[in-house]
Amino acid sequence: MNQTLVLFRRMTDYPADSHTLDRYLETGGYEQARVALGKTRDELVELVKSSGLIGRGGAGFSAGMKWSFLAPARPAYLVVNGDESEPGTFKDRQLLERDPHQMIEGMIIAAVANEVHEAFIYIRGEYPKPARRVQQAVFEAYERGYLGPNVMGTGYHLDITVHLGAGAYICGEETALLNSLEGRRGEPRLKPPFFPAAKGLYMLPTIVNNVETISNLPHIVERGIDWYRDLGHDVDTGTFLFSISGHVKKPGNYELPHGITWRELIYDVAGGIRSDNELKAWVPGGASAPWFVPSKHLDLQITKSVTDTSGSMLGSGAVIVMDETTDMVAAAERLVRFFAEESCGQCTPCREGTTWLDMILRRMLDGGGRAVDLDLLYDVSDNISVGVGWPPKQTTICPLGPSAVSAVKSLLEYFRPEAEEHISRANRVPLAIKGVGA
Amino acid sequence: MTWSAETLARAHDIIARYPQRRSAVMPLLYIAMREDGRLTDDGMRQVAELTGLTPAQVQSVASFYVMYKTEAQGKYLVSVCSSISCFLLGADDVLHAVEQAAGVPAGEADEEIGVEHAECIGACGGAPACLVNFELVEGLTPEKAKEMIEWLRNAKPDVINADELQTLFGGRRSFDWAIKEENGAIGPYPAFPPFGTAAHNTQPLEPGRRPMSNSQPAPLEGGTS
Ligand SMILES: Cc1cc2nc3c(=O)[nH]c(=O)nc-3n(C[C@H](O)[C@H](O)[C@H](O)COP(=O)(O)O)c2cc1C
Ligand code: SF4
Ligand code: FES
Numbered sequence: 001m002n003q004t005l006v007l008f009r010r011m012t013d014y015p016a017d018s019h020t021l022d023r024y025l026e027t028g029g030y031e032q033a034r035v036a037l038g039k040t041r042d043e044l045v046e047l048v049k050s051s052g053l054i055g056r057g058g059a060g061f062s063a064g065m066k067w068s069f070l071a072p073a074r075p076a077y078l079v080v081n082g083d084e085s086e087p088g089t090f091k092d093r094q095l096l097e098r099d100p101h102q103m104i105e106g107m108i109i110a111a112v113a114n115e116v117h118e119a120f121i122y123i124r125g126e127y128p129k130p131a132r133r134v135q136q137a138v139f140e141a142y143e144r145g146y147l148g149p150n151v152m153g154t155g156y157h158l159d160i161t162v163h164l165g166a167g168a169y170i171c172g173e174e175t176a177l178l179n180s181l182e183g184r185r186g187e188p189r190l191k192p193p194f195f196p197a198a199k200g201l202y203m204l205p206t207i208v209n210n211v212e213t214i215s216n217l218p219h220i221v222e223r224g225i226d227w228y229r230d231l232g233h234d235v236d237t238g239t240f241l242f243s244i245s246g247h248v249k250k251p252g253n254y255e256l257p258h259g260i261t262w263r264e265l266i267y268d269v270a271g272g273i274r275s276d277n278e279l280k281a282w283v284p285g286g287a288s289a290p291w292f293v294p295s296k297h298l299d300l301q302i303t304k305s306v307t308d309t310s311g312s313m314l315g316s317g318a319v320i321v322m323d324e325t326t327d328m329v330a331a332a333e334r335l336v337r338f339f340a341e342e343s344c345g346q347c348t349p350c351r352e353g354t355t356w357l358d359m360i361l362r363r364m365l366d367g368g369g370r371a372v373d374l375d376l377l378y379d380v381s382d383n384i385s386v387g388v389g390w391p392p393k394q395t396t397i398c399p400l401g402p403s404a405v406s407a408v409k410s411l412l413e414y415f416r417p418e419a420e421e422h423i424s425r426a427n428r429v430p431l432a433i434k435g436v437g438a
Numbered sequence: 439m440t441w442s443a444e445t446l447a448r449a450h451d452i453i454a455r456y457p458q459r460r461s462a463v464m465p466l467l468y469i470a471m472r473e474d475g476r477l478t479d480d481g482m483r484q485v486a487e488l489t490g491l492t493p494a495q496v497q498s499v500a501s502f503y504v505m506y507k508t509e510a511q512g513k514y515l516v517s518v519c520s521s522i523s524c525f526l527l528g529a530d531d532v533l534h535a536v537e538q539a540a541g542v543p544a545g546e547a548d549e550e551i552g553v554e555h556a557e558c559i560g561a562c563g564g565a566p567a568c569l570v571n572f573e574l575v576e577g578l579t580p581e582k583a584k585e586m587i588e589w590l591r592n593a594k595p596d597v598i599n600a601d602e603l604q605t606l607f608g609g610r611r612s613f614d615w616a617i618k619e620e621n622g623a624i625g626p627y628p629a630f631p632p633f634g635t636a637a638h639n640t641q642p643l644e645p646g647r648r649p650m651s652n653s654q655p656a657p658l659e660g661g662t663s
Contacts, residue, residue, distance in 0.1 A: 015614060075457075087521040087558035094613050118457065125505045126517075126559050128572050128628035129600060132621065135631065142644035159647060161455045164630050166464055166503035169557065183463035183489065185502035202458060245523035245562035252563045253613055287522060287558075318562070320523055334525045338557055344502075 001260065001268040004231060004239050007215050008255045011098040019133055021140040024101035030146055032221040033108040037154045044113035051220045051228045052237035057081055057172070057210030058286060058316045060304055069197040070114050071205040078111050078119035079181065079201065079208045082134075083165055083172035085124055087287040087338055088318030091241040091253045092211040096123065096130035099215070100137035106214035108151065108158060109221055114207050117157045122177055125166040135162045169342040173398050174208040176344065187344045188398035212241055233259030236303045240314070244270045246321035247277065263298045266321060277323040281414065285315030287335050288403035290390060291410035311390045312406075328415040329422050332407040333361035339404035350401025353384040357408055369423030378412060381405040439473050441484055449488055455647075459489045463499055467506050471627045477508045505572075507626065511552035514590050514598065515626035516540070517569040518583075520555040523562035528580070532566045535580035539587035551590060552626060563612030571623035573600035577609025597622035598629075 010027055011018035024030070036044060049064025070076060080103065084092040095103060107119050123131045138160050141147040149157050163181055165171050171180045175189035178201050193199060200206025216238055220228050229237045236258035242265065245251045249271030256269065266272070266279065273279050279298075281291045290312045292300075300306055307314050322331060340354035357380055360373050370376075378388065385392040385402040388409050392402035411419055441449070449469060453462040466488060470481030477500055479493070486493045500506040507515075518524075518533040533555055537543050542553045561567035564576025568583070575586070586607040595602075599622035604611070623629035 016617065019617070084560050085558060088523055088562050089558075090560040090562050090612050093560045097615065098613075124560070125503070125628055126556070126569060126572055128623070128630045129574065129619070131628070131630045132619075139644050142647060148644070148647060159455075163461075164465065164468070164628060165505075166467070167505035168503050180464070181461060182458070183460035183491075183499060185499055187502075243562060245565060246526045251565070251610075251612070283522075320526070320562070322526060326526065331522065331526070334520075334522045338521055341557060 001256075001264055003255045003269075004257050005255055006219050006231070006239050007095065007099070007102065007212065007241065008253070010102065011094075018098050019100055019137065021101060021137065021144060021146075024099075024105075028222075029101055030105055030108075030152065032218040033105045033112075033146070034152055034154075035221055036109040036112045037152060037156055039112070041113055041115055044109065047225065048113065048217070048220060051225045052232070052235060053213065053216055053220060053228070054236070054304065055210055056212035056216075056241070056317070057174075058086065058288070060314070063209060063213055066197060066209075067110075067114055067207060069195075070207060071198045073205055074115065075118065076114055076116050076205040076207070077201045078107060078114060078116040079174075079177065079196075079206060080107060080119070080121045080211055080214050081172060081174065081177060081208055082121055082123040082127070082130070082211045083169075083177060084127070084211070084316075085169040085172050085342075086316045086318060087335070088245055088283060088320040089243050089286055089316040090245075091243045091317060093127060093130050094253050095211050095215050095241075096127070097133050100134045101141070102218060103134070103211055103215045104137060104141055104146070104160065106217035107160060108146070109217040110207060110209065110214060111158050112156065116207070117159065119158065119160045120163050120181060120201075121160065122163050122165060122171070122181060124171070125164050128164070131162055131164055138162060168344075169338075170344045170398070170400060173400065176398070177208065178206065185344075187346050188400075190397055232257060233301070233303055235305065240302075241317050242269075243316075243318045244321065245318070246282070247274050247323035247326070248272065248321045249274055258303045259301050261299050261301055262292065265302060265319065266298075270319075270321070273321070273323045277325065280322050280324050280326050281328070281410070282322060283318070283320040283335075285313045286318040287320075287338055288399070288406055289313050289315050290406040291414065293414050308391075313391075327365075328411055328418050329361060329364055332411040333358065333365060335407035336361055336404050339400060343400060343404075347396040347401060349384045350396045350404070353380050353401060354404045356380045357384075357404060361408075364419070364422045371423060373423055374412060374416065374419055377408050381408050439480070441469075441473060445469065445473065446488075453488065460491060463489050463491070463496060464503075467496070467500055468627050468630075471506065472625060475625060476510050477506050505627065510547060511626035512547040512550045513594075513625070514550065514570055515547070515552040515554065515572075516587070516590075517554050517556035517559070517572070518544075519557070519559045519561065519565070519567050519569075521558035521562075523558070524566040527565045529566040531580045532568065532578050532583045535583045536568070536587055539584040540591075550594075551587065561612050564608075564610050570603060571598045571626055572628040573598050573603065573623050575600070575603045575608045576611045578607065579609065582607045582609070597624055 017023045053063040171186040176186040180186040196206040340358040345351045466485045482496045486496045567576045
């Protein structure tokens with residue numbers, strides 16, 4: 001199956017220099033920024049709204065709608081979310097390293113649409129190379145008049161600052177990101193009242209969009225709504241970047257239309273399972289997403305609506321594939337541990353709950369599991385997200401806590417016998433010998 | 439260490455990029471790490487002075503983020519990813535090999551090498567992966583990881599260059615990257631100008647960039663500190 005190259009087009013055609021301003025200009029770069037500079041806020045918001053562009057950062061909210069909610073106070077800010085830290089996700093890194101001008105042009109368009117004169121790119125601290133690449137591109141853009149006090153000779157003023165994070169997944173959550181950008185601890189704010197579009201950076205109206213979302217904008221301005229909608233499938237317009245990892249033959253980032261099936265994605269695009277093993281399960285949309293299993297989900301279409309109604313989500317587009325050799329308790333523990341480590345600690349159900357889930361799974365792996373542990377896992381999950389349903393109920397300030405429940409819920413739903421096996425008598429080691437406390 | 443006039447000038451450049459001084463805390467903390475090799479009380483006091491915060495406020499911010507290290511990490515900090523995609527492809531064996539070869543358990547450091555586990559570093563397509571001073575190496579095996587540690591011990595490179603490490607010790611990558619980079623990291627903090635790179639103090643403000651006034655004390659209600 002071929003990719004549908006839009007965002008990945010330039011870097012595929014010109015692998016040696018797709019990141020340079022010269023190549024960008026030669027391939028039509030910054031023409032769409034010029035077009036946008038000649039349009040009004042209403043025209044641009046309407047364009048993006050009717051393109052159907054959905055945010056690619058995981059929450060899946062319409063970009064145009066978000067823009068239309070921007071409160072009237074000024075100055076307003078634009079913040080591009082390049083914190084990409086959801087396990088399994090590495091698409092933004094490719095966009096940042098290999099086509100930074102595409103994002104910068106998208107930022108000019110978003111800035112004009114939202115009457116913004118100051119924008120930030122928040123890049124996770126573990127991405128110094130992408131940050132260097134973007135900083136270099138920003139520098140070039142200033143030098144040649146695509147940024148600064150007189151963008152492309154139009155008199156429009158736009159400054160862009162690259163800001164590096166320092167190792168905290170939670171800063172990908174937009175309100176935590178804004179706290180971080182203000183020089184605070186990256187703790188999420190309560191929504192309401194702190195919706196960024198109303199009370200964002202420095203309590204002023206702020207648009208937060210993902211790198212991939214922003215990188216789509218030049219193409220929408222250039223080729224229009226009909227083209228963009230035709231690329232996609234029904235309400236899922238445009239292409240989608242999938243990060244595929246785990247036990248497949250050809251892991252990587254792939255730009256694809258919505259609407260293909262998981263079977264096509266895993267077996268055609270990603271080349272099938274390593275050593276031709278059996279597929280056991282996969283995570284369809286980042287570590288926060290409940291798992292899919294071949295017996296139920298392999299021939300489902302990959303669209304937002306089908307995935308949502310089948311009990312999971314496309315999220316950040318990270319597909320993590322697990323073959324028959326995978327110990328599902330170990331996989332669940334690894335996923336839960338991530339959330340336990342990354343919990344910011346503000347909310348008790350998240351801080352305590354994720355730690356307990358991890359501890360229980362770990363003692364199951366260590367041979368110290370108890371007969372009650374599966375019920376206990378459910379119980380703790382229920383405390384973090386009442387009913388352990390989908391979409392998850394939220395008892396916390398942000399969705400991180402409830403996200404940790406997904407792996408446990410999936411383990412209990414699809415692999416309960418395997419989990420029971422782990423705590424069967426044969427595996428038990430007296431606690432005194434293992435030194436397992438709690 | 440007291441900051442040189444040149445470093446202070448860079449700090450003021452950075453502060454000038456933000457509408458409010460406080461926003462410069464994170465980049466300035468990286469400079470403080472570069473100055474002292476780790477985050478010291480003196481460094482945090484300097485950052486506090488420059489941003490108009492109390493040292494306690496700065497410490498509260500610093501302690502939230504795992505990349506601000508108050509303990510010395512050696513010259514080379516090796517962070518091995520142990521999240522799900524790397525785990526599925528043998529990350530635990532890689533971490534083990536690194537610990538064994540370095541003789542340093544995860545979470546600790548000797549004079550030269552620090553070892554830690556990391557959560558997903560955005561290289562899942564090239565799993566298992568690690569960072570050396572936050573420069574990426576993908577497609578590791580336990581054997582290659584061991585060789586890499588031995589090389590660090592013997593060659594003692596001044597600058598950690600990702601392309602060099604990847605060529606010597608890496609394997610499959612998340613995506614291709616054909617362009618060589620001269621730059622690299624010079625300590626256990628990210629190599630991003632103005633901190634961490636060999637050419638750390640040379641980059642000026644972008645041409646035509648207007649420094650922020652930093653004057654308006656915009657309302658600060660709501661944010662947590
Ligand atoms: C715990 C958590 C982590 C998140 N991490 C990211 C991230 O790394 N990158 C990102 O773009 N969005 C992330 N998001 C989503 C952001 O809050 C926000 O919805 C998004 O950046 C908005 O951009 P979009 O509308 O273009 O998707 C995260 C959300 C949560 C709750
Ligand atoms: S849910 Fe967890 S990560 Fe989110 S605000 Fe609460 S404690 Fe922090
Ligand atoms: S899981 Fe290791 S890089 Fe993502």
